[in-house]
Amino acid sequence: MxxxxxxxxxxxxxxxxxxxxxxxxxxxxxxxxxxxxxxxxxxxxxxxxxFYYYSEKSSWKWIKYFTWLGRFPVDVLINLWNVFWGNEMFRTNNIPLNKFYKFDTDVKIxxxxxxxxxxxxxxxxxxxxxxxxxxxxxxxxxxxxxxxxxxxxxxxxxxxxxxxxxIKEFIKVPETEKCFIDSTLARYWGEKPKGMPASKCKFIKWKNKKYGDYIYLANPGVCFFPNYWQTNKVKAMHxxxxxxxxxxxxxxxxxxxxxxxxxxxxxxxxxx
Ligand SMILES: [Zn+2]
CATH class of the missing domain: 3.40.720.10 (Alkaline Phosphatase, subunit A)
Structure with missing residues (x-):
């Protein structure tokens, strides 16, 4: 591949x-x-x-007690857990650390x-x-x-x-308590976000509602930034x-x- x-x-x-x-x-x-x-x-x-979805029963709830350690130690803890269970390894990238425990990860094995x-x-x-x-x-x-x-x-x-x-344009999208901002998707659970830049993205329907109640897809060449994946702006996206x-x-x-x-x-x- x-x-x-x-x-x-x-x-x-x-x-x-x-x-x-x-x-x-x-x-x-x-x-x-x-x-x-x-x-x-x-x-x-x-x-x-x-990769991530909002969950009251997230398997990462315990991370809440360790976020004071900072990003790197949290990533190490997460991956010790992943290695132990034979899961795929990953990093928390740019997800606000105080929010990470609210999300569960989809691709485990x-x-x-x-x-x-x-x-x-x-x-x-x-x-x-x-x-x-x-x-x-x-x-x-x-x-x-x-x-x-x-x-x-x-x-x-x-x-x-x-x-x-x-990428031709970086656009800021609203951040709410229950949202996940991927680079080309912005996903919200519960309330509909206010102030979405309607001309830069479109509302999409996705069968499985666990990925968000309100999901927006960026127009070609638009990248949502800041987002939860990249700390720096990149040149190209999928x-x-x-x-x-x-x-x-x-x-x-x-x-x-x-x-x-x-x-x-x-x-x-x-x-x-
Ligand atoms: Zn990629």
């Missing part, structure tokens, strides 16, 4: 480009949000929209566990593209680097989980409308075929 690899990056590759001439590949449309993509890949469908898949992630590209932008020299170098590694590997599927696009060309991911199956664009559900069908 090549985190945030866009189909347009194929132009930087030698090995992958060569393989597209003989193997089935294409653009991949992924679900809205941040975690539904790989969940759908492994399990066929997903209602996951984001790694998604590929309980499937018989050997799953490897190349995750550096995502961070590089966020920091330097999708057109940067740094992105080109990273793509060239793993293209050479892939050539030496045995694989059945190479894919990515989303695309990325350049999590926008999945129909956008720039948000498309990429896949290639190691079998003879042509270009065929798929949704993540369809890819799951093709390989199971």
């Amino acid at each position: 090549l985190d945030s690899f866009k189909p347009e990056y194929l132009k930087y590759t030698a090995y992958l480009k060569k393989k597209t001439k003989e193997l089935q590949h294409g653009e991949l449309e992924t679900p809205l949000g941040f975690w539904g993509g790989m969940d759908t890949f492994f399990h066929g469908s997903s209602d996951k929209l984001a 790694p998604l590929h566990k309980r499937t018989n898949t050997r799953y490897i992630t190349f995750h550096e590209l995502d961070g590089i593209a966020h920091k330097y932008g999708t057109k940067s020299e740094e992105v080109r170098k990273e793509v060239e680097r793993f293209d050479k590694i892939l050539e030496k590997m045995k694989w059945d599927i190479i894919m990515s989980d989303h695309g990325m696009l350049e 999590g926008y409308n999945p129909k956008l060309k720039d948000m498309k991911a990429f896949y290639m199956i190691n079998r003879k075929g042509k270009k065929k664009n798929l949704t993540m559900e369809e890819l799951h069908e093709e390989i199971t």
